[in-house]
Amino acid sequence: MKWRVEAAALEYLLEIHKNSVSTHYTLGGSLHAEGAVSIEEVMPGLYSIIEGNHSSMVRVSSSGEAVEAWVNGRRLPLAISDPRDTQAQSGGVRLSGPQELRALMPGKVVKLLVSVGDEVEAGTGVIVVEAMKMQNEMRAPKTGRVKRIHKAEGSTVGPGEALLEIE
Numbered sequence: 455m456k457w458r459v460e461a462a463a464l465e466y467l468l469e470i471h472k473n474s475v476s477t478h479y480t481l482g483g484s485l486h487a488e489g490a491v492s493i494e495e496v497m498p499g500l501y502s503i504i505e506g507n508h509s510s511m512v513r514v515s516s517s518g519e520a521v522e523a524w525v526n527g528r529r530l531p532l533a534i535s536d537p538r539d540t541q542a543q544s545g546g547v548r549l550s551g552p553q554e555l556r557a558l559m560p561g562k563v564v565k566l567l568v569s570v571g572d573e574v575e576a577g578t579g580v581i582v583v584e585a586m587k588m589q590n591e592m593r594a595p596k597t598g599r600v601k602r603i604h605k606a607e608g609s610t611v612g613p614g615e616a617l618l619e620i621e
Contacts, residue, residue, distance in 0.1 A: 456613075460533035465556060467537055467614030482614030537613070552621040553595050554604075557611040561585030566607055572600045574620060581605075581617055594620055 457468045467482040480488040491505040501512045513524040521532045537558050565582040574580060574594040581592050602619040605611055 456537050458535045458537040461530055465554065465614075467556075467558075469613075482612055552601055552619050553598075554616045554619045555580065555592055555595060557583060557585075557613060557615045557617055559585045559613050561590075561611055563605045563607055563609045563611060563617070564589055566603060567591075568600045568603075568618070570600050570603055574598065574600060580620075583611065583617070592617065596620060 455470050457470075459466045459468050469480045469482075471478045475492075476490045477493050478488070478490050489505055491503055494502045496502050499514050501514065503510045503512055510526050512526075515522055515524075521534055523530045523532055561583045562585075563581060564584045566580075567582065568574060568580045574597065576594055576597045578594045579591040580594050580600070583590050583592060598620040600618060601621040604616045604618055611617065
């Protein structure tokens with residue numbers, strides 16, 4: 455299973471594989487992590503998660519599309535969506551503040567269509583990424599100025615990796 459997760463103003467791609475004994479996860483994006491955990495639902499909405507020698511209690515609640523997790527007593531609001539969706543379920547594209555455009559699957563940057571400092575309109579093509587032998591033009595999620603380009607032409611990218619940032 456794969457999900458796009460927004461937490462603490464950062465976006466991640468979470469991939470989970472379960473078997474009868476443990477759950478393997480890969481977290482890509484602003485933070486890369488992977489490992490195996492044991493997850494047990496101790497009561498509805500309350501989970502015990504053990505990774506190595508570390509244990510956490512996580513309470514998950516949702517109201518409509520809003521999801522929040524309480525991890526060892528600390529509140530963490532989340533937005534969870536399918537990574538294939540062009541807009542996150544948490545209200546779609548953010549209109550204020552910088553926004554990173556991220557790769558949705560492994561691939562290679564074929565062409566940069568913009569440079570740092572360029573003004574772009576929402577929906578304008580900004581980068582072409584080849585994935586699974588298909589070239590995909592990725593579009594600006596918002597109107598703004600290209601602040602940073604994270605990947606050069608010819609670079610390989612993994613799922614959830616930042617490609618460029620628009621402010």
